[in-house]
Amino acid sequence: MSAEDAVTVTSAVLRDWPLPAPGVGKESRGRTVVVGGSTRTPGAVLLAAEAAVRAGAGKLQVATTRSTATALGVALPEALVLPLPETAGGGIDPVCGGDEELVALVDGAHAALLGVGAIGEQDVRALLEALVPRIGDGVVVLDALGLAPVTADVTFLHALQGRAVLTPNLSELAIVLDAEPSEVESDVGAAARELARRARCTVAAGGGESWIAAPDGRCWRDASGGVGLGVSGSGDVLSGIVTGLCARGADPTQAAVWASHLHGRAGDRLASSVGRLGFLARELPAQVPAVLAEIEV
Numbered sequence: 001m002s003a004e005d006a007v008t009v010t011s012a013v014l015r016d017w018p019l020p021a022p023g024v025g026k027e028s029r030g031r032t033v034v035v036g037g038s039t040r041t042p043g044a045v046l047l048a049a050e051a052a053v054r055a056g057a058g059k060l061q062v063a064t065t066r067s068t069a070t071a072l073g074v075a076l077p078e079a080l081v082l083p084l085p086e087t088a089g090g091g092i093d094p095v096c097g098g099d100e101e102l103v104a105l106v107d108g109a110h111a112a113l114l115g116v117g118a119i120g121e122q123d124v125r126a127l128l129e130a131l132v133p134r135i136g137d138g139v140v141v142l143d144a145l146g147l148a149p150v151t152a153d154v155t156f157l158h159a160l161q162g163r164a165v166l167t168p169n170l171s172e173l174a175i176v177l178d179a180e181p182s183e184v185e186s187d188v189g190a191a192a193r194e195l196a197r198r199a200r201c202t203v204a205a206g207g208g209e210s211w212i213a214a215p216d217g218r219c220w221r222d223a224s225g226g227v228g229l230g231v232s233g234s235g236d237v238l239s240g241i242v243t244g245l246c247a248r249g250a251d252p253t254q255a256a257v258w259a260s261h262l263h264g265r266a267g268d269r270l271a272s273s274v275g276r277l278g279f280l281a282r283e284l285p286a287q288v289p290a291v292l293a294e295i296e297v
Contacts, residue, residue, distance in 0.1 A: 006189055006211070006219040009261050011295045018296070019258060020249035022056055029058025030110035030247030034240070035102070035131070036146070037064035037072070037117040039090030044117025044236045046075055047281055048143075051240030052113070053078060054288040055262065057247040061105050064117075065092055091120040097130025106131050111139045111246035115146015116236050125149050132156070139246040139255075140164045143239035144172070151176045154198045162215055164201035165252045167239045173205050189219055202252045206238060210260040214253040222257075224264025228271050233281030238263045241288060265291040 007013065022029050032052045037045040045064050053060055060079040064072055067090075069083035082101060085093040096102055106112050112135060118124045125148040132140055132149070140160060142150065147168055149156045154176075157164045168176060173191055174184040177198075184191040185207065192205040196213035204212045206229070210222040241262055245255035266287035270279040 006221040009212075009220050009222040009224075009257060011261075014258060014261060014295050017254060017257075019056075019245065019254070022248060029056060030249065031059040031061065031108060032057040032243055032247040033061045033063065033105050033109040033112040034116060034243070035063045035106070035112065035114050035127075036092070036144075037068060038092070038119040039065055039067055039086065040119060041117040042068040042072060043282075044144075044233065046072060047233045047236040047285070048113055048116045048240030048243070049076055049079060051237045051285040051288065052244030052247065054285040055241045055244030055248075055259070056292070057111070057244035061109070063096075063102050063105060065090065087120060087123055089120055091118060091123050092127060094123045094126035094130070097127045103131070103134050107134050107136045109135070109138045109247075110249075111141060111243045113141045113143065113239055113243040115148075116143045116239055118145045121145055121148050125152060129156075133159070135160070135163075138163070139243075139252055141167065141239055141243045141246065143167045143235065147172055147176055150199055157199055157201050160201065162201055163252060164199075165242050165246070165256050166195065166199060166201060166203045167235065167242060167256075168195075168203070168205055169235055170205065170207045173203075189213070189221065193217060193219055202256045204238070204242065204256040204260055206235060206260070210264065212253070212256045212260055218253070220257050220260075222260045222264055224261060225267035226264075226271060226276060228276050228279055229264065229267045231279070231281055234263075234267075234284065237281055237284045240285070261295075262288050262291050265294075
């Protein structure tokens with residue numbers, strides 16, 4: 001399938017591909033774990049975690065740097081928050097990859113978002129190389145520096161047999177593919193499909209429009225959202241929505257397609273009230289339940 005043959009995502013397309021029915025309790029709607037953050041970027045975890053719950057995840061658990069954990073717990077009272085040792089630079093110490101409590105959270109998760117807001121490429125890579133093999137039967141979502149292990153070894157996720165989603169922006173997509181940014185920007189759909197093929201997992205790549213590629217070659221294009229989504233923290237929200245949908249039972253590709261549309265439509269809703277530019281990423285998660293309700297009518 002060429003990029004030109006990609007399915008254009010609309011509400012009608014999604015209605016014909018319904019999400020799994022939500023359960024009645026928090027456990028039946030899945031356990032989400034978000035591992036990331038730093039002393040420099042503590043808010044990324046907050047954005048992603050709230051987005052996961054807004055997308056319907058039931059039980060939320062977060063692991064982040066010790067000095068930011070208390071503030072995050074207050075800002076996110078719905079979550080269990082696990083404080084982790086820090087590096088001198090304010091990131092998560094990779095020794096945490098062997099932490100029994102963190103490993104238990106990841107092993108028991110239906111979906112785990114790893115790397116959001118994390119800093120220190122080598123530290124993040126070491127941490128994820130220890131954690132990802134412990135994911136159990138859940139889905140792994142890798143965002144931002146969480147892509148570092150895949151950049152180093154594109155076979156990193158092969159053992160998960162498709163139970164993974166990568167959510168790169170266009171710069172990150174170019175880095176992982178070792179391609180020129182201009183090459184990626186000229187055909188984002190083809191680049192997303194190439195990474196999905198190499199990594200054997202779903203890829204949701206964002207720019208002016210979103211492209212979602214499955215490892216079997218299927219491809220979707222979503223033009224919702226527009227330029228307003230090009231704001232700090234927007235990608236954190238997207239990765240959180242993907243993770244929340246995976247936690248509640250959507251398969252990785254379905255979760256990525258739905259999440260991209262929910263993210264874009266949330267941006268459209270804000271643009272209609274405050275303008276195409278000027279809304280904040282923190283305002284996006286609260287729009288997700290209303291968009292879900294509109295689609296699932």
